[in-house]
Amino acid sequence: MSMDGAISRAGEGFLLEFDEVYPTDPDDLWEAVTTADRLGRWMAPYRGDLRLGGRWEAIGSDGEPWCVGEVTACDPPRSFETTWHAREEQPTLLRVELHPEGDGTRLRLRHEGVRSIYYGAGWHTYLELLVRHLGDPAPSIVDGEAWDRRFAELSGAYEERFRALRA
Numbered sequence: 001m002s003m004d005g006a007i008s009r010a011g012e013g014f015l016l017e018f019d020e021v022y023p024t025d026p027d028d029l030w031e032a033v034t035t036a037d038r039l040g041r042w043m044a045p046y047r048g049d050l051r052l053g054g055r056w057e058a059i060g061s062d063g064e065p066w067c068v069g070e071v072t073a074c075d076p077p078r079s080f081e082t083t084w085h086a087r088e089e090q091p092t093l094l095r096v097e098l099h100p101e102g103d104g105t106r107l108r109l110r111h112e113g114v115r116s117i118y119y120g121a122g123w124h125t126y127l128e129l130l131v132r133h134l135g136d137p138a139p140s141i142v143d144g145e146a147w148d149r150r151f152a153e154l155s156g157a158y159e160e161r162f163r164a165l166r167a
Helices: 026-034 036-042 118-135 144-166
Strands: 006-010 013-022 046-048 055-059 065-075 079-086 092-101 104-114
Touching: 006 144, 013 118, 026 036, 026 092, 026 104, 026 118, 036 046, 036 118, 065 092, 104 118, 118 144
Parallel strands: none
Antiparallel strands: 006 013, 013 104, 046 055, 055 065, 065 079, 079 092, 092 104
């Protein structure tokens, strides 16, 4: 999987897009990206309601929410849209679409209004963990040190791309 995200200017912020085929069926991928239990295995602990009109929180290592949102559109198992409001940042919009493709499912992630250069490497790292989770869905805890190392490996290239767009 190439996993590189596309970055473009969008108003005062950026649009970040990932488009990748995952080795699973749409129902399994939908569950992996919309249920708190499965999200906690590859991304972060979540609480709340991940359905239309539901509010959710992603919980940080300090036990406090680092991001909150509200699901504004939901068409299981094809797509959902949610507000995304990380601590100390402006609210953004996240859209995820799933499409069957061959023996797998294409996931298109579109994060609109991004202002931080760290989202590219962050999403890239999380989506790599999603691939690993789909290969072994047993309960696991995201290894913070391994996540930090991979994020650091990817950050430079994404930062250069964001800076080039700002120029």
